[in-house]
Amino acid sequence: MSQELTKPKLKLAVYWGAACGGCCVSVLDTHEKLLDIVAAADLVFWPIAMDIKYKDVESMPDKSIDLTLFNGAVRNSENKHMAQVLRQKSKILVAYGSCAYMGGIPGLANFFSKNEIFKRAYEETESTVNPEKTVPITSVQVKEGTLEIPLMFNDVFPLNQVVEVDYYIPGCPPQSERLIEVFSVISAGTNLPPAGSVVGANDKTNCDECKRKKSDKKKVKRFYRPWEIQDDKETCFIEQGVICMGPATRGGCGVRCVEGNSPCRGCYGPPQGSSDPGAKMMAAIGTMIDSNDPDEIDEIIEAIVDPAGLFYRFSLPGSILGRKVL
Amino acid sequence: MEEPRIGVYVCWCGTNISKMVDVEAVTKEVGTLPGVVLSKNYKYMCSDPGQDLIIKDIKSHNLNRVIVAACSPRIHELTFRNACEKAGINPYLFEMANIREQDSWVHTDRTEATKKAIDLVIGAIRRVRYHEPLQKRSVNVDPATLIIGGGISGMTAALEIANAGKKVYLLERTDHLGGQVARFDLTFPHLSSARQMIRPMIQRVENHPMIIVYLNTELKEVSGYIGNFKARLVFNGAEQPEITFGNIIAAVGLKPFDPSVIAEYGYGKFPDVITSLEFEDKLRAGRILTKYGKEPRNVAIIHCVGSRNKQYHEYCSRVCCMVALKFVHEIRAALPDANIFEIYADMRAYGKGHEEFYAMTTHKQIIFLMYDQQKSLPLIREAYRDDDCNMLIEMNELLSGIDIEVPVDMVILMVNMEAHDNVKEVVRTIGVSLCGNQFFIEKHPKLDPVATTTGGVFIVGTCQGPKDIPDSVAQAKAAAARILATIAQGSVPVEVTTAVVNESFCCGCQTCISVCPYSAVSFDEAKKVSVVNEVLCKGCGTCGGCCPAGAITSKHFTDRQILSEIEGIMSMSY
Numbered sequence: 001m002s003q004e005l006t007k008p009k010l011k012l013a014v015y016w017g018a019a020c021g022g023c024c025v026s027v028l029d030t031h032e033k034l035l036d037i038v039a040a041a042d043l044v045f046w047p048i049a050m051d052i053k054y055k056d057v058e059s060m061p062d063k064s065i066d067l068t069l070f071n072g073a074v075r076n077s078e079n080k081h082m083a084q085v086l087r088q089k090s091k092i093l094v095a096y097g098s099c100a101y102m103g104g105i106p107g108l109a110n111f112f113s114k115n116e117i118f119k120r121a122y123e124e125t126e127s128t129v130n131p132e133k134t135v136p137i138t139s140v141q142v143k144e145g146t147l148e149i150p151l152m153f154n155d156v157f158p159l160n161q162v163v164e165v166d167y168y169i170p171g172c173p174p175q176s177e178r179l180i181e182v183f184s185v186i187s188a189g190t191n192l193p194p195a196g197s198v199v200g201a202n203d204k205t206n207c208d209e210c211k212r213k214k215s216d217k218k219k220v221k222r223f224y225r226p227w228e229i230q231d232d233k234e235t236c237f238i239e240q241g242v243i244c245m246g247p248a249t250r251g252g253c254g255v256r257c258v259e260g261n262s263p264c265r266g267c268y269g270p271p272q273g274s275s276d277p278g279a280k281m282m283a284a285i286g287t288m289i290d291s292n293d294p295d296e297i298d299e300i301i302e303a304i305v306d307p308a309g310l311f312y313r314f315s316l317p318g319s320i321l322g323r324k325v326l
Numbered sequence: 327m328e329e330p331r332i333g334v335y336v337c338w339c340g341t342n343i344s345k346m347v348d349v350e351a352v353t354k355e356v357g358t359l360p361g362v363v364l365s366k367n368y369k370y371m372c373s374d375p376g377q378d379l380i381i382k383d384i385k386s387h388n389l390n391r392v393i394v395a396a397c398s399p400r401i402h403e404l405t406f407r408n409a410c411e412k413a414g415i416n417p418y419l420f421e422m423a424n425i426r427e428q429d430s431w432v433h434t435d436r437t438e439a440t441k442k443a444i445d446l447v448i449g450a451i452r453r454v455r456y457h458e459p460l461q462k463r464s465v466n467v468d469p470a471t472l473i474i475g476g477g478i479s480g481m482t483a484a485l486e487i488a489n490a491g492k493k494v495y496l497l498e499r500t501d502h503l504g505g506q507v508a509r510f511d512l513t514f515p516h517l518s519s520a521r522q523m524i525r526p527m528i529q530r531v532e533n534h535p536m537i538i539v540y541l542n543t544e545l546k547e548v549s550g551y552i553g554n555f556k557a558r559l560v561f562n563g564a565e566q567p568e569i570t571f572g573n574i575i576a577a578v579g580l581k582p583f584d585p586s587v588i589a590e591y592g593y594g595k596f597p598d599v600i601t602s603l604e605f606e607d608k609l610r611a612g613r614i615l616t617k618y619g620k621e622p623r624n625v626a627i628i629h630c631v632g633s634r635n636k637q638y639h640e641y642c643s644r645v646c647c648m649v650a651l652k653f654v655h656e657i658r659a660a661l662p663d664a665n666i667f668e669i670y671a672d673m674r675a676y677g678k679g680h681e682e683f684y685a686m687t688t689h690k691q692i693i694f695l696m697y698d699q700q701k702s703l704p705l706i707r708e709a710y711r712d713d714d715c716n717m718l719i720e721m722n723e724l725l726s727g728i729d730i731e732v733p734v735d736m737v738i739l740m741v742n743m744e745a746h747d748n749v750k751e752v753v754r755t756i757g758v759s760l761c762g763n764q765f766f767i768e769k770h771p772k773l774d775p776v777a778t779t780t781g782g783v784f785i786v787g788t789c790q791g792p793k794d795i796p797d798s799v800a801q802a803k804a805a806a807a808r809i810l811a812t813i814a815q816g817s818v819p820v821e822v823t824t825a826v827v828n829e830s831f832c833c834g835c836q837t838c839i840s841v842c843p844y845s846a847v848s849f850d851e852a853k854k855v856s857v858v859n860e861v862l863c864k865g866c867g868t869c870g871g872c873c874p875a876g877a878i879t880s881k882h883f884t885d886r887q888i889l890s891e892i893e894g895i896m897s898m899s900y
Binding site: 203204205206207208214215216217218219236238246247248251270271272273274275277280281283284286287288320 | 874
């Protein structure tokens with residue numbers, strides 16, 4: 001009798017913190033391979049697909065879940081609580097996707113304070129009518145009792161700033177093919193990479209796989225947003241004046257955006273040994289400005305719209321910068 | 327990584343540090359930090375007993391990291407690195423915290439300065455943990471030297487090196503040696519003949535068995551690095567066999583400023599408004615005559631033409647005042663009855679014998695008229711029909727405050743010295759930098775005035791900045807001495823703290839290649855990765871800073887070292 005059959009099925013959990021849902025969809029995007037996953041693993045917790053309550057998870061024995069894919073950033077007390085519970089219940093906790101890995105798109109909120117966000121969202125937006133200036137509060141007394149909602153933190157945290165993380169799978173969302181690879185390795189249980197590794201991605205950055213023509217002539221007189229120029233579809237985006245995060249971004253996605261004639265936005269995060277891809281990319285871009293005249297340089301830089309959001313699109317909370325200083 | 331065993335030494339620098347920093351408190355505060363085995367303070371760490379203290383402690387306490395909190399590393403880093411080496415640990419396992427220039431000298435509050443010293447030392451402690459031993463390296467030196475420019479600077483250096491028995495390739499763009507000096511008649515302040523000085527020198531250069539002179543020759547391309555350069559020369563349009571050499575002296579000189587851009591002076595419009603160099607030509611020909619062959623009765627000499635004027639060149643050309651006074655002597659000797667007007671903005675007579683020369687010249691019956699550069703330049707215009715002169719200079723005489731008209735038949739414009747038009751090509755070919763005025767930049771303005779930041783490349787004479795003959799000659803001899811020293815050694819040390827590319831992270835984006843000021847980074851087409859030539863690399867860190875993939879590390883300035891130091895400095899909350 002083969003060992004395969006005697007081997008107990010893995011217990012798998014998928015959870016979302018501050019997320020858009022795309023990461024959960026990427027798990028579904030494994031298509032028919034999902035059947036292989038459920039053949040090898042029992043899904044014990046997956047809020048998007050299963051009706052299981054938090055208290056059920058809380059009552060599981062410690063380390064009873066073999067693998068948890070935690071997607072989304074930690075934005076509020078609920079996210080934090082579930083991160084801590086799942087850490088306790090899981091043998092392997094994976095930060096799945098850019099938000100759990102680095103803070104992701106929700107992490108851009110770290111360029112503001114909670115109060116600024118509330119003011120904008122509940123008072124100022126063009127579609128808001130809120131003369132009483134009502135903002136969410138965590139607990140309210142009604143005649144039936146006390147209603148509670150989670151507390152929104154001032155900061156967005158990547159998962160590893162809240163609990164210890166075993167592995168990181170980058171991507172917004174991660175490529176489903178890479179999830180299957182990682183899942184196979186983990187379910188085999190042998191040759192596991194060292195704890196703390198980024199898995200399901202390459203060592204080198206995207207340029208390594210990118211088929212566009214590159215040279216050392218990265219001198220830019222004007223930066224363009226992608227729609228402002230006619231892309232020649234074969235020259236390095238940066239050499240055409242379009243900022244592409246490819247050089248500072250770990251490969252692994254298959255250079256999908258560039259293959260689709262759109263510059264890399266940096267969702268796979270920095271390569272190993274580089275902690276702040278936004279700073280790295282800004283330093284690189286700084287060397288490409290083709291002028292020695294301070295006024296002209298200012299003008300060239302002015303053409304970069306929303307540099308903070310551009311360079312730190314996925315990485316702000318996990319970067320050295322972390323947030324805007326308040 | 328081995329467990330760090332750090333020794334911290336806080337220097338009093340006499341009272342320089344101890345007056346403003348409580349060295350005892352610093353010593354005590356950092357003594358308990360992780361990794362610190364001992365912390366001491368001493369009156370002068372750089373003294374022999376101070377160094378001996380470190381050496382003894384390294385041996386008896388088995389220290390593997392050393393920190394000295396003292397002055398700027400520019401002053402004593404080498405001293406303490408050598409002490410570490412003497413005691414048997416790698417000199418790069420040393421770190422210096424600057425608590426003098428960056429602390430005691432610039433603060434007035436002892437409590438705050440002491441806190442800052444503690445922060446700086448903690449930064450050093452956090453950093454030194456990640457220091458790695460680095461090995462010294464050197465390269466052999468080809469004993470030949472390439473000198474670019476056959477003026478007095480280039481020829482002086484050539485003779486100096488050749489007389490020591492070492493080969494010199496002397497490159498000259500024109501068809502003759504001698505440079506600007508060959509155009510001069512007399513020299514100041516001794517009024518000796520420039521020709522009698524330069525002619526024998528040219529002959530010695532041309533006949534010297536160790537000097538190979540290339541006339542009408544341009545430098546096409548230089549490759550290699552200190553000790554091992556190669557060059558391709560182009561003679562009359564034809565490429566010459568490649569030459570190899572170990573050092574380069576750039577002595578490309580300068581060119582006179584073209585005064586036709588200054589409308590007030592009418593240069594090019596009035597035939598008897600001439601430049602100082604054109605006047606030298608007349609003097610050498612032995613006749614001072616106007617365009618129409620007459621001896622001028624009134625000669626004006628206008629100073630600072632294109633100099634000390636933001637519209638043209640802000641800098642002073644340093645020699646024109648004395649050349650103008652020299653002209654006075656020559657004109658007076660040739661034209662005893664002529665009126666001579668010195669129209670000056672300031673009289674600069676700072677050199678040896680210059681003030682005396684100025685004083686002597688004032689006895690030559692000349693009229694000094696001062697003008698205000700900032701207000702208005704003298705205006706030269708044609709004289710009226712019944713005036714007994716060709717031209718009139720309208721000016722406001724600064725000392726009297728009166729608007730005057732000066733009658734003139736000939737005007738000599740003391741033109742500024744400026745860089746050659748092709749200086750940028752030279753810069754690119756030999757890898758030196760230019761200052762804002764397009765002169766070559768020396769490695770250190772005071773302590774290393776003839777070297778450049780590119781190893782094996784020296785700059786002498788007026789390409790480094792306007793200067794007179796003695797200064798040019800002194801620089802030429804200094805550069806020759808520097809080069810002969812490296813030839814005598816046979817090898818030169820090269821930078822240790824270079825950049826390295828981690829090939830397994832390099833993605834081949836090539837951002838690093840064009841940013842390198844030393845052309846040390848190239849692209850390996852086969853491996854699709856960038857490569858740093860460690861001999862050319864000066865460890866400036868530019869490529870490491872701009873590498874978006876984090877694949878380039880600057881040795882001794884790794885991200886980890888720098889970030890740890892910053893974290894250390896920021897770690898105390900008082």
